[in-house]
Amino acid sequence: MNSINPEPESLKKKKPWKAAFISPFIPGFGHIYGGKNEKGISIYFGFILLAVICFRFLAITFPAFAAFFIIMIAFYLYVIFDAYFIIKRNPDIPYKKYDKWYFYIGILLLQMLFLEVILKPITTKYAYVNFATNPTSAMSPALRVGDYFAY
Numbered sequence: 001m002n003s004i005n006p007e008p009e010s011l012k013k014k015k016p017w018k019a020a021f022i023s024p025f026i027p028g029f030g031h032i033y034g035g036k037n038e039k040g041i042s043i044y045f046g047f048i049l050l051a052v053i054c055f056r057f058l059a060i061t062f063p064a065f066a067a068f069f070i071i072m073i074a075f076y077l078y079v080i081f082d083a084y085f086i087i088k089r090n091p092d093i094p095y096k097k098y099d100k101w102y103f104y105i106g107i108l109l110l111q112m113l114f115l116e117v118i119l120k121p122i123t124t125k126y127a128y129v130n131f132a133t134n135p136t137s138a139m140s141p142a143l144r145v146g147d148y149f150a151y
Contacts, residue, residue, distance in 0.1 A: 013091040014099075017081035024076065025108055030083025032102075033095040043079055050075060 002107045014033065023030035031040030046145040054068035087093065131150050143149065 012088045012095065014093050014095070016084045016087040016091070020080050020085050023080045023083045026104070026111060027076065027079045029104060029107065030079065031086060033099060034083055034086035036086060045081070047075065057077075105120055 018078065019030035019033045021030075022033055025045065028040040028043035029041060031037075034040075054072060131148060133146045134145055134149065137145050
């Protein structure tokens, strides 16, 4: 189309880099941007499940933690590249009503609120590793007042 009559938003081609950009913040949302809603939601909840299983139940030794950290990185890379190539293969996916920047920012803020307000108190209560600070100088010189340690 010409510059006088711009293309309607529903006919614009989607950009693969946008899907790749969204995916690290909320895994699966690059797929939703690419029109694969079921896959995106599955990836989102799969990522949460994988993170909880890895860091809560299985990663109690350093080798297990390192292995599951590598698995999480591999999962992240898969999600980013898969979302990118979904749109790269078919950029003519029509825009939906929710394909606006403020929708994705709103979901990101809701997720952050959920993680901070609801999930954080639960996970810190049942975590294998807890963190604290040294309030007194009773352990001096090994620990100083204000030092952080894990127990």
